[in-house]
Amino acid sequence: xxxxxxxxxxxxxxxxxxxxxxxxxxxxxxxxxxxxxxxxxxxxxxxxxxxxxxxxxxxxxxxxxxxxxxxxxxxxxxxxxxxxxxxxxxxxxxxxxxxxxxxxxxxxxxxxxxxxxxxxxxxxxxxxxxxxxxxxxxxxxxxxxxxxxxxxxxxxxxxxxxxxxxxxxxxxxxxxxxxxxxxxxxxxxxxxxxxxxxxxxxxxxxxxxxxxxxxxxxxxxxxxxxxxxxxxxxxxxxxxxxxxxxxxxxxxxxxxxxxxxxxxxxxxxxxxxxxxxxxxxxxxxxxxxxxxxxxxxxxxxxxxxxxxxxxxxxxxxxxxxxxxxxxxxxxxxxxxxxxxxxxxxxxxxxxxxxxxxxxx
Amino acid sequence: xxxxxxxxxxxxxxxxxxxxxxxxxxxxxxxxxxxxxxxxxxxxxxxxxxxxxxxxxxxxxxxxxxxxxxxxxxxxxxxxxxxxxxxxxxxxxxxxxxxxxxxxxxxxxxxxxxxxxxxxxxxxxxxxxxxxxxxxxxxxxxxxxxxxxxxxxxxxxxxxxxxxxxxxxxxxxxxxxxxxxxxxxxxxxxxxxxxxxxxxxxxxxxxxxxxxxxxxxxxxxxxxxxxxxxxxxxxxxxxxxxxxxxxxxxxxxxxxxxxxxxxxxxxxxxxxxxxxxxxxxxxxxxxxxxxxxxxxxxxxxxxxxxxxxxxxxxxxxxxxxxxxxxxxxxxxxxxxxxxxxxxxxxxxxxxxxxxxxxxxxxxxxxxxxxxxxxxxxxxxxxxxxx
Numbered sequence: 001x002x003x004x005x006x007x008x009x010x011x012x013x014x015x016x017x018x019x020x021x022x023x024x025x026x027x028x029x030x031x032x033x034x035x036x037x038x039x040x041x042x043x044x045x046x047x048x049x050x051x052x053x054x055x056x057x058x059x060x061x062x063x064x065x066x067x068x069x070x071x072x073x074x075x076x077x078x079x080x081x082x083x084x085x086x087x088x089x090x091x092x093x094x095x096x097x098x099x100x101x102x103x104x105x106x107x108x109x110x111x112x113x114x115x116x117x118x119x120x121x122x123x124x125x126x127x128x129x130x131x132x133x134x135x136x137x138x139x140x141x142x143x144x145x146x147x148x149x150x151x152x153x154x155x156x157x158x159x160x161x162x163x164x165x166x167x168x169x170x171x172x173x174x175x176x177x178x179x180x181x182x183x184x185x186x187x188x189x190x191x192x193x194x195x196x197x198x199x200x201x202x203x204x205x206x207x208x209x210x211x212x213x214x215x216x217x218x219x220x221x222x223x224x225x226x227x228x229x230x231x232x233x234x235x236x237x238x239x240x241x242x243x244x245x246x247x248x249x250x251x252x253x254x255x256x257x258x259x260x261x262x263x264x265x266x267x268x269x270x271x272x273x274x275x276x277x278x279x280x281x282x283x284x285x286x287x288x289x290x291x292x293x294x295x296x297x298x299x300x301x302x303x304x305x306x307x308x309x310x311x312x313x314x315x316x317x318x319x320x321x322x323x324x325x326x327x328x329x330x331x332x333x334x335x336x337x338x339x340x341x342x343x344x345x346x347x348x349x350x351x352x353x354x355x356x357x358x359x360x
Numbered sequence: 361x362x363x364x365x366x367x368x369x370x371x372x373x374x375x376x377x378x379x380x381x382x383x384x385x386x387x388x389x390x391x392x393x394x395x396x397x398x399x400x401x402x403x404x405x406x407x408x409x410x411x412x413x414x415x416x417x418x419x420x421x422x423x424x425x426x427x428x429x430x431x432x433x434x435x436x437x438x439x440x441x442x443x444x445x446x447x448x449x450x451x452x453x454x455x456x457x458x459x460x461x462x463x464x465x466x467x468x469x470x471x472x473x474x475x476x477x478x479x480x481x482x483x484x485x486x487x488x489x490x491x492x493x494x495x496x497x498x499x500x501x502x503x504x505x506x507x508x509x510x511x512x513x514x515x516x517x518x519x520x521x522x523x524x525x526x527x528x529x530x531x532x533x534x535x536x537x538x539x540x541x542x543x544x545x546x547x548x549x550x551x552x553x554x555x556x557x558x559x560x561x562x563x564x565x566x567x568x569x570x571x572x573x574x575x576x577x578x579x580x581x582x583x584x585x586x587x588x589x590x591x592x593x594x595x596x597x598x599x600x601x602x603x604x605x606x607x608x609x610x611x612x613x614x615x616x617x618x619x620x621x622x623x624x625x626x627x628x629x630x631x632x633x634x635x636x637x638x639x640x641x642x643x644x645x646x647x648x649x650x651x652x653x654x655x656x657x658x659x660x661x662x663x664x665x666x667x668x669x670x671x672x673x674x675x676x677x678x679x680x681x682x683x684x685x686x687x688x689x690x691x692x693x694x695x696x697x698x699x700x701x702x703x704x705x706x707x708x709x710x711x712x713x714x715x716x717x718x719x720x721x722x723x724x725x726x727x728x729x730x731x732x733x734x735x736x737x738x739x740x741x742x743x744x745x746x
Contacts (some may be wrong), residue, residue, distance in 0.1 A: 011518075015525055022526075023534065031539035072476060167409070170737060174730035176681045178688045178704055179722040186715035193715055213712050301529045302688065306708060313529075317689070320533035328533075335527045343525070 001351075008347065012340045016333075023332040024067045027045075027056070027325045033059050035323050040114065055079075058089055070329070072104025104334070111326030115318055120330045123315060128334065130219060131300060131311035136228060137222075138296060142235035143289060149239070150246020151287065155273050157251045166247065172240035177302040181233040185306075189213035189229060215309035230307045238292050242285055249284040253277045270315040283353045290346035293340040364448030364460055373462055373473065379426040384418055400669070403742040408740015416731025420724075423479040431474035432458035435698045442469040444714040462510070466703070466717035467710060475698040476720045486610070487679040490617045494679075495672060496557040497618070498625025503656040505626070506633025517630070520623035529622055529646035532685070535616045536692040541608045549615045550595040553622075558587035567654040613692040617682055621675060628671055633665040639663075666743040670736045677732035684725050700725045 037053045038045055045053065048099050054060055058069075058077040068074030069089055076089025090103040103109045110120040153165035187194040188211045196209040212226040254260065254277055299314035308314070312331070319327040340358075362371070365661065374381075395402035406408040423430060433439070438728050441452050442465040449461050463473040505513040540546065569576035593604025596612075636642065637660065645655050687693050687701020700721035707718025 015518075015522055018522055019526060023530070026534040026540070026545075029539060029543060031542055035539065145451070166737075167734075169735045171730055174677065174733045175726050176684060176729075178684060178701070179726045182704060182708060182715075182718045182722045183709060185711050187721055190712040190715055192713055209712070294525075297527050298529045298685070302685065305689075318528065320530075332527075332530055335530055336525060339525045339527065 005348070008344055012344060016336055016340060019336045020071075020329070021331055022071065023065055023329060025063055027328055028059075028063055028066065029128060032323055032325070036114070037323060039323070056087065058087075062283075068104075070104050072102050072106035072109070075102050076104075089096045110330045113319075113324055113327040115322040115324040115327060118336075120327050123327060124312070124330050124334060127310065127312045127315040130309065131304070131313060133218075134227075134234070134300065134304075134309065134311055135293075137227065138234045138238070140241050141231055145235070146239045146242035147246055147282070147285060147288075149243040151250050151273070151278065151281065152282070153243070154247035154250025155254060155277070157254065162247075166244070168245040169240040169247070172236050174240075174243070175237060177233050177237050177299040178306065180236050181229070181306045184211075184229045184233060185213045213307070215307040218309060230303045230309060233303050233306075234296060237299055238296055242288055242292060245288045246285045247282065250277065250281040253281045256280075265340065283350065285351060287346040287350045290342045290349065293342045294335075297335060297338070318342060361450035361459065363446070363450060366448070367450045368464055372460070373382075376430050376432060376462070376473075377423070379429050380419060380422040383422040383426070384415065387418055388415070388513070400739070400743060403745075404735075404738055407738040407741050409734050410742060412736025413731045413736070416727055417735055420480050420728045420731070421484060424484040427477050427481050430477050431471075432460075432462060433471035433474045435470065435475045435478040436551060436696050438469040438550055439471075440469065443467060444469075444710065444717070446714075447472075447716055463720050464714075464716045466707060468706075468715075472717050472720050475703055476700070476724050478698040479700040479721055479724065481704060482684055483680055483725075486614060486617070486683060487676050490614055491621065491672060491675045491679050493553065494558055494618050494621035494625050494675065495668070496560045497553060497622040498629050499661065499668075500556055500560040500563075501622075502626040502629025503633055503660065504652075506630040506662065507637055507656050513630070516626065520626045523619065523623045525629075527671060528682070529685070530619060532616055532682075532689070532691055535619070536612050536686060537604055546608070546612045546615050547596060549619065550611055553615060553618050554591050554595045558583070558591055561587065563653055564657050565650065567651065567657050568586070570641050609692050609694060611684060613683070616686075616692070617679055620682065621679060625675070627672070628667070629664070633660055636660045636663055666740075670740045670743065673732050673736035673739060677729040678731050678737075680725065680732070 033054055034050055041049075041053050044311075054343055056079060058079070059066070061069075061077060065074060069076050078086065078088040080086060090101055090109075108121070110124070112118075113120050113123050116123050149165050149169060153162045153169070156162060157169065188196065189209050190196060190213070191208045196205070199205045200208065206308045210225070211229050213229070215226050215230050217223075218226045259272060259276055262276050263269075267276070300311065301317055303309070304311045304313040305317050312334070315327065316331045316335070318324070319331055379731055391398065391402065392405055395405045405412060439451055442461055443451065444467055445461055447462065447464040449464065450459055451457060451461070461471050461473070463471075463476070466475070486565075488660070501516055505516045505683045534540075535545075539621075562580050565583060566576060569579060589599065589601075590604050593599025594606055595603075597605055597611075599605055602684045633656070641663075642655060643661055645659050650659070683699065684701035684704070687699050687703070688705045690702060690705055693699060693702045703727075704718050704720040707721070709716075711718055
């Protein structure tokens, strides 16, 4: 087990290095650096001025070297300004004595965000917190709903309940977040159409709309009315897939010998489902739920942009749109780490939950 | 003129869609009549779910094909005083234009109905082909990885996992951008990705006919000529006859979508191959002395078709969703493009006041993907029966 874990973690580190290099390369293309120079130092620069600005700010060295600097395995760049002042990667932050030392990801230095004019570590930390709440509620809503739908559909294969719930699951996988979000807002959070004007007419609600179409207020305080729509939007799309896997796993378990034996012994159907079948049927959904978390990231970006909720996904979007290189890099590192860690947990959990698999 | 009521709006939309209904009717009549002779396709008509899915998919296919006859206005033209109007509003002075905006107007006073229909064409022009190329790449790499195993398998699996560990949305932000379009990256990627289908078909035919060199040379030569012709146009925009070609925008989107999809297909094909290669008929072929490519392409692949066809339908749906996501973030689309994703994006700013410009494309996209998923479900059910 230990060897397996170590090998997995080794592969993980190699993967993370490859992916961050790809991101680093793509964000540091000459064209993008030119955009950066123009946004930072004035849009009417000539090509020669751009080149000089890049050289002066340490973007002149080859990509691999700069990747090493960013990672913190190579010493940071040092230049002498025209005026004789010392400039360098670490100088602005720590002071002249740090010139030429290593300062990068490994030393805990994530860089400076050009979009938010703040240190990247602060931005990412704060936004991740906001997204953490969103994800927590999504999982609280999504997982039980998916499992219940899957188990109910799978316990009697081919029945009417099964047909209805399966169709529902298919429909939910066919509704991406930007569609369901739009539908929810139009139905529940619009002052002119949908449910809200009706309710206002009847005097059932005080405000103009039932739910808030904008989740920014959830940063201060999460309420049902400002958080339900974003959470439902993400949960709905993720739910269908988990429910279908649960259903498949459940139908398979229900045809097993031990379930038949239990039935012949005269155990009640509820008991069979809850005590004999359920535990074995939940192994597959567990891994799928873990693997679903990185997929939710997609939804998180869409939903946070749609509901203007300033979380991690919104930050990623802003960083990409504004070509904020260091913020985008940091966001990618976080995203890649989330993907790899959930994969690891899913693998380890699968081995742990399923006694038939042994890793020697 | 009076604005139209909902009943009349629907009646007029149904009338506009007449070519689609006729085509659907003909398709269904012919298919039901000859369903016993049509193999898996015919069996689809035994399952209600599959039939509903097929009907929805074909509805959009025909809508895309006959879009020029269906639309009531030019999807790009703006009519003054029709900004954000509700469905069924008459035009102030129609002249020789259609008298109404059947599903209202958008923020730039364009007809929502016509844009939604034209959007179907945009989506169906890319999604099935992107899914097909992803499949060819996934198959041509997944078969040897699963069948031969060893170093090749380890290397390819690592690469596939590498791409899969990339959050899709991040990849899109990085890969589909105007700055990237000016570099060599999309062209190089297209050069690699589009070469695989040509090689795939060549190897496929070569493995089948290599005992009859005459036939082999003819077929492989034809494929090579045609393939390289299309390849030069699609990947490098250098078709001498100017028949094949893609705008840099489209190429960028296409490459990104294929790049995201291919590793998943690879994993599926690899898994199925590893399962099938233990069967007796593969052992029999090995004993007969068949070459590895013949076994992979003519013994294993046909027997893996069931799950692959099902996944192909699902993948077209997923590709549609990805294209919508790209449009939603305004990546890789021309500003005026009527595709559903960017129309939703344009409509979301005024969503709480005027929901119809965003609702119509949202429902269209949802119904197409739902149709594809139902079709896949029906196919799965029917292919499991035998």
